[in-house]
Amino acid sequence: MISLVRFEKSVANSILSSALDTYPRETILLMRGKAERDEILINDLVIPPLARHGLGFSGFPNIMLPLDLKVMGVSHSHPSGILRPSIQDLNHFYGKIMVIAAYPFQSYEDLGAFNSHGDKLQHRIVPDHDDLENR
Numbered sequence: 001m002i003s004l005v006r007f008e009k010s011v012a013n014s015i016l017s018s019a020l021d022t023y024p025r026e027t028i029l030l031m032r033g034k035a036e037r038d039e040i041l042i043n044d045l046v047i048p049p050l051a052r053h054g055l056g057f058s059g060f061p062n063i064m065l066p067l068d069l070k071v072m073g074v075s076h077s078h079p080s081g082i083l084r085p086s087i088q089d090l091n092h093f094y095g096k097i098m099v100i101a102a103y104p105f106q107s108y109e110d111l112g113a114f115n116s117h118g119d120k121l122q123h124r125i126v127p128d129h130d131d132l133e134n135r
């Protein structure tokens with residue numbers, strides 16, 4: 001069970017700025033990093049292949065997802081400002097966590113990390129190139 005999600009600072013900033021740049025459309029990003037015990041570190045972002053930026057769910061065909069063990073989950077934005085996953089989001093859950101950036105995308109509190117049940121997880125911003133092993 002994942003209980004804590006750490007974001008490298010530049011990654012958290014990129015999720016927020018990408019959401020702002022794409023507003024009022026949704027943005028979607030694959031999050032790479034590593035899992036250790038009950039923690040996940042997100043330290044890299046990838047634009048998914050054939051991402052569809054629409055007004056609704058930023059879906060993309062699961063078949064297009066790369067087979068990449070470092071992908072911890074998917075981040076997408078909620079221009080609505082609602083900081084929780086929709087039923088549809090949970091039906092499209094991929095990986096270990098889902099991250100939502102909610103309008104107005106101004107602070108780290110506009111980010112939420114969730115497990116596949118939709119439970120909100122604790123998240124923390126850490127310096128870039130920090131490492132779980134160094135704790």
Ligand SMILES: [Zn+2]
Pocket residue numbers: 057076077078085086089
């Ligand atoms: Zn959503």
